[in-house]
Amino acid sequence: MHSVNHSNHGIPASEVNTLIISCMDGRLNGIIDEYGIENSVAIRLRNAGANVSEPEMEKSIRSALEEYDIKRIMLLPHLNCGAMGLVDSTLTGLKSIDPRVYSDLVQQYKGTFVDRKDLEERVNPDMQFDRLKELIGKREIFISLSTLDPAGLSVPADYADHEHTLFVTKPYASRCEFMFEDATEATGKEVKIWGTYVVQPPDESSIRIAVENLGIKRVIFFAENQSDLHEMEHIRKGLEKKGILNGTNASIVLPNHIKKKVTGF
Numbered sequence: 388m389h390s391v392n393h394s395n396h397g398i399p400a401s402e403v404n405t406l407i408i409s410c411m412d413g414r415l416n417g418i419i420d421e422y423g424i425e426n427s428v429a430i431r432l433r434n435a436g437a438n439v440s441e442p443e444m445e446k447s448i449r450s451a452l453e454e455y456d457i458k459r460i461m462l463l464p465h466l467n468c469g470a471m472g473l474v475d476s477t478l479t480g481l482k483s484i485d486p487r488v489y490s491d492l493v494q495q496y497k498g499t500f501v502d503r504k505d506l507e508e509r510v511n512p513d514m515q516f517d518r519l520k521e522l523i524g525k526r527e528i529f530i531s532l533s534t535l536d537p538a539g540l541s542v543p544a545d546y547a548d549h550e551h552t553l554f555v556t557k558p559y560a561s562r563c564e565f566m567f568e569d570a571t572e573a574t575g576k577e578v579k580i581w582g583t584y585v586v587q588p589p590d591e592s593s594i595r596i597a598v599e600n601l602g603i604k605r606v607i608f609f610a611e612n613q614s615d616l617h618e619m620e621h622i623r624k625g626l627e628k629k630g631i632l633n634g635t636n637a638s639i640v641l642p643n644h645i646k647k648k649v650t651g652f
C-alpha cells in the first residue's frame with residue numbers, strides 16, 4: 388500500500404538516493420523539478436505544508452528509508468503557504484476546520500508561534516526538520532533545509548486567474564513536468580506547471596484542503612503504472628464515499644504509453 392515505486396521515466400530504483408519533501412503548492416512545481424535535475428535520483432513527497440508528521444507522509448518516508456539507500460533529504464517548506472494560513476486562522480479562532488485536518492496538520496502548531504510570519508519563517512521549518520531527524524534515527528543522512536519564497540519565482544501575472552488542478556499521485560522520482568505532459572496527453576486538457584497542486588502520497592487532509600478550502604474543482608488521480616492504477620481507484624472511491632469529491636471533476640489517469648504496453652497496441 389505504501390511502497391514507493393520508481394519512475395517509468397528511466398530512473399532505476401537502485402539509483403534513488405535523495406528525498407525531496409515540500410508543499411503541494413501550485414507555484415512550486417518548477418523549482419522542485421529544478422532541485423530534481425541536480426538530484427535526478429530524488430523521490431518527491433508533497434502535502435499541505437511540507438508536513439512530515441501527517442500519517443501517510445510519515446509512512447512514505449519510513450518506507451523510502453527502508454527501500455532505498457537514501458543519503459540526503461531536502462526539506463523545502465515555503466513562505467506565503469496556504470496551509471500555514473489555515474493553521475494560523477484556525478488557531479486564532481477565525482476559522483473552524485475539519486477534525487481530521489485539525490489532527491493531521493493544525494494541532495502540532497498549537498501554542499508554538501507568535502504570528503504567521505513566525506510560523507512560516509521559523510516554527511514550521513524547525514518543527515519539520517526535527518521530526519525528520521527523529522524519523523531517520525541513527526542513519527547517516529544529510530538533511531538540508533531551504534525555505535522557498537514564491538516571491539522569488541517567476542509566477543505568471545495571471546496566476547490567480549488560472550483554473551487550479553489537484554494532482555494526486557504516489558511518491559515517484561518523476562519530474563512534475565513529465566507527469567503533467569502524460570496527464571495532458573491522456574485527458575486532452577492541459578495540466579499546467581503553474582497552478583497544479585501536487586499531493587504525493589495521497590492523504591485525505593491535503594486533498595480536503597485543496598478541494599474544500601482552496602476550492603479546486605479539477606482532480607486528477609495519476610498512476611505511473613498499472614498496479615498503482617488500482618490503488619488510485621481505491622483511494623478515489625474512499626474519498627467519494629466520504630463526499631470529499633462532491634462538486635469536483637475527478638478522473639483517473641494512466642499515461643497513454645503505459646496503456647499501450649498493457650493492452651499490447
Ligand SMILES: [Zn+2]
Pocket residue numbers: 410411412435436437465467468469470471
Ligand atoms: Zn504551502
